[in-house]
Amino acid sequence: xxxxxxxxxxxxxxxxxxxxxxxxxxxxxxxxxxxxxxxxxxxxxxxxxxxxxxxxxxxxxxxxxxxxxxxxxxxxxxxxxxxxxxxxxxxxxxxxxxxxxxxxxxxxxxxxxxxxxxxxxxxxxxxxxxxxxxxxxxxxxxxxxxxxxxxxxxxxxxxxxxxxxxxxxxxxxxxxxxxxxxxxxxxxxxxxxxxxxxxxxxxxxxxxxxxxxxxxxxxxxxxxxxxxxxxxxxx
Amino acid sequence: xxxxxxxxxxxxxxxxxxxxxxxxxxxxxxxxxxxxxxxxxxxxxxxxxxxxxxxxxxxxxxxxxxxxxxxxxxxxxxxxxxxxxxxxxxxxxxxxxxxxxxxxxxxxxxxxxxxxxxxxxxxxxxxxxxxxxxxxxxxxxxxxxxxxxxxxxxxxxxxxxxxxxxxxxxxxxxxxxxxxxxxxxxxxxxxxxxxxxxxxxxxxxxxxxxxxxxxxxxxxxxxxxxxxxxxxxxxxxxxxxxxxxxxx
Numbered sequence: 001x002x003x004x005x006x007x008x009x010x011x012x013x014x015x016x017x018x019x020x021x022x023x024x025x026x027x028x029x030x031x032x033x034x035x036x037x038x039x040x041x042x043x044x045x046x047x048x049x050x051x052x053x054x055x056x057x058x059x060x061x062x063x064x065x066x067x068x069x070x071x072x073x074x075x076x077x078x079x080x081x082x083x084x085x086x087x088x089x090x091x092x093x094x095x096x097x098x099x100x101x102x103x104x105x106x107x108x109x110x111x112x113x114x115x116x117x118x119x120x121x122x123x124x125x126x127x128x129x130x131x132x133x134x135x136x137x138x139x140x141x142x143x144x145x146x147x148x149x150x151x152x153x154x155x156x157x158x159x160x161x162x163x164x165x166x167x168x169x170x171x172x173x174x175x176x177x178x179x180x181x182x183x184x185x186x187x188x189x190x191x192x193x194x195x196x197x198x199x200x201x202x203x204x205x206x207x208x209x210x211x212x213x214x215x216x217x218x219x220x221x222x223x224x225x226x227x228x229x230x231x232x233x234x235x
Numbered sequence: 236x237x238x239x240x241x242x243x244x245x246x247x248x249x250x251x252x253x254x255x256x257x258x259x260x261x262x263x264x265x266x267x268x269x270x271x272x273x274x275x276x277x278x279x280x281x282x283x284x285x286x287x288x289x290x291x292x293x294x295x296x297x298x299x300x301x302x303x304x305x306x307x308x309x310x311x312x313x314x315x316x317x318x319x320x321x322x323x324x325x326x327x328x329x330x331x332x333x334x335x336x337x338x339x340x341x342x343x344x345x346x347x348x349x350x351x352x353x354x355x356x357x358x359x360x361x362x363x364x365x366x367x368x369x370x371x372x373x374x375x376x377x378x379x380x381x382x383x384x385x386x387x388x389x390x391x392x393x394x395x396x397x398x399x400x401x402x403x404x405x406x407x408x409x410x411x412x413x414x415x416x417x418x419x420x421x422x423x424x425x426x427x428x429x430x431x432x433x434x435x436x437x438x439x440x441x442x443x444x445x446x447x448x449x450x451x452x453x454x455x456x457x458x459x460x461x462x463x464x465x466x467x468x469x470x471x472x473x474x475x476x477x478x479x480x481x482x483x
Binding site: 129130132133135136137139143147150151152232 | 300301302326327329333335336337345346349374377394
């Protein structure tokens, strides 16, 4: 087993030198997580906007369920997606198991409730503030939702970043449905788990550094957005 | 419930604003917050609604504007350009302006766009009318209280309303900002828009009102021409309010 300092040196040189394996794993991780985020944002915002501006029987139960789903265990999501996509499962004919698409599906399922629940709260608070003015203008449902999404855009982007952070750092679900296949479904988290178990700390550390940098960039972006919105009084 | 124009009281004069309430009542649980109220507000001009807190002024305004539905009775607002019960020819300015989290220009543009119009010249003219020319790119929520209220009025005017409801628009403003709002309201009124304006300020009522409506305990205590109601009130409740005595 490499000693930690030499592993760290090697990791840094891999990051700075743009090691081909490292770049491939990072690129796949980004592709999977950004695709999952896109799907989650589209579904999550539609659900949250509907819940924020509409009152209907059973809405309370849906809110409880949505909030509960924020804590979905990744391995359970992985297992459910696996059961559906495996050859014996209802969607087995699609042949998606152990592909990046399966990983995108699992991550999207995992973060959609997070995006929906957090943005629902933001949009509902905004709607409470605007509701009387909206009624005065006799706005259509579509115009209301459009105005809420636009005016809540800074806070919603922060929610998106939180969702992305959750997706990119997730390991359990993608391990189950992706299988951690080299050059096909190996992403940062699964690679770190594998390389650590093999004792190849350099690649694991290099990926860890990239993950930490990503976390730093995401948090930095979120903070900058909040500050910009506050400064411009758009928050 | 709001009535359609076709169902309006027969004394409404075509081509004029006619706000009519019949046995209008609003209850919260078992508690009567308003009514029964019978009211006719005809033609242009400025109606100032006065009364102590809890008298039902804001509630009456919201019922007239159709923001809330009455428990019983009817209220209708017929305007020269209205074809239905819609609020398209009415606008309301709230005590605390609800401004969108956008620039000054975007706030007005939003309303113009809902009406199928989005001409920057029209927006700039509206802003100039309320003294906010040059503020277009400023964030709306960074304006001072008086400026925010003037923006809310500009936005209300973007609807091209026949009736403008104002719920204590100067309640939190200093005398200079109040004077600016009063000038705008006078200007809008003289351009033909009916004004229904809530205030606690008797001096403001004397300056602005053509008609005065004094409310107490959820009912209309007195309603008539400003000179008559403010000069020689006929009811004890109106006299007590105007004398500065406590009215509940």
